[in-house]
Amino acid sequence: MDYSALKPNMIVNVLGTNYGIYLDVSEEDDGTLKECAGYCDKTTKRICVGRAVDTNLGEYSEYRKYVIRHELVHAFLFESGIGGDTVWDIDGQEHPEHMVEWVAMQFPKLLKAFQEAGVL
Ligand SMILES: [Zn+2]
Numbered sequence: 001m002d003y004s005a006l007k008p009n010m011i012v013n014v015l016g017t018n019y020g021i022y023l024d025v026s027e028e029d030d031g032t033l034k035e036c037a038g039y040c041d042k043t044t045k046r047i048c049v050g051r052a053v054d055t056n057l058g059e060y061s062e063y064r065k066y067v068i069r070h071e072l073v074h075a076f077l078f079e080s081g082i083g084g085d086t087v088w089d090i091d092g093q094e095h096p097e098h099m100v101e102w103v104a105m106q107f108p109k110l111l112k113a114f115q116e117a118g119v120l
Contacts, residue, residue, distance in 0.1 A: 001025070001029045001030040003020075003022065003044070003046060003048075006022065008020030008021050008022050008046075009021055009022060009023045012072065012075075014072065014075040014076055014079050015076060015079040015080065016079075017045055017075075017079050018045060019040075019045045019046065019047055019072070019075050020045065020046050020047070021046075021047045021048075021049070021068060021071075022046065022047070022048045022049065023049050023064070023068075024049070024050070024051045025048050025049065025050055025051065026050070026051055027050060027051075030048055030050075032048070033048065033050035036050075037049065037050055037063075037067045038050060038067040038068070038070065038071045039071065040071040040072075040074035040075050040078065042074075042075075042078040045075075047068070047071040047072065047075065049064060049067050049068060049071070052064075066104060066105065069103075069104040069107060070100055070101065070104035072104075073100045073103045073104050073107075074100055077100070
């Protein structure tokens with residue numbers, strides 16, 4: 001898909017680099033989305049999120065927020081010089097995807113806890 005003619009739905013500053021976020025991209029327009037709900041392209045600084053394909057999701061808007069968080073975590077890792085597809089072999093169990101998932105899922109709770117503790 002040629003994204004150059006499209007305007008992103010939003011632009012987010014990730015450690016000084018702007019990432020364009022494109023929402024509701026169809027699998028037909030971007031074949032990469034046949035394999036995943038979204039992805040972060042470190043070369044073009046683009047985050048693409050597909051359309052809802054799982055109609056069993058009752059709260060798709062919440063799921064989409066989660067996918068955007070997940071891909072933004074990848075962007076932060078890329079901009080920190082940490083490749084998202086590199087296996088970190090700590091006890092043979094650690095892998096960045098697990099870390100990315102954890103941050104994406106728990107960040108809202110972390111933020112709330114930090115705010116409640118007044119440590120931001
Ligand atoms: Zn991921």
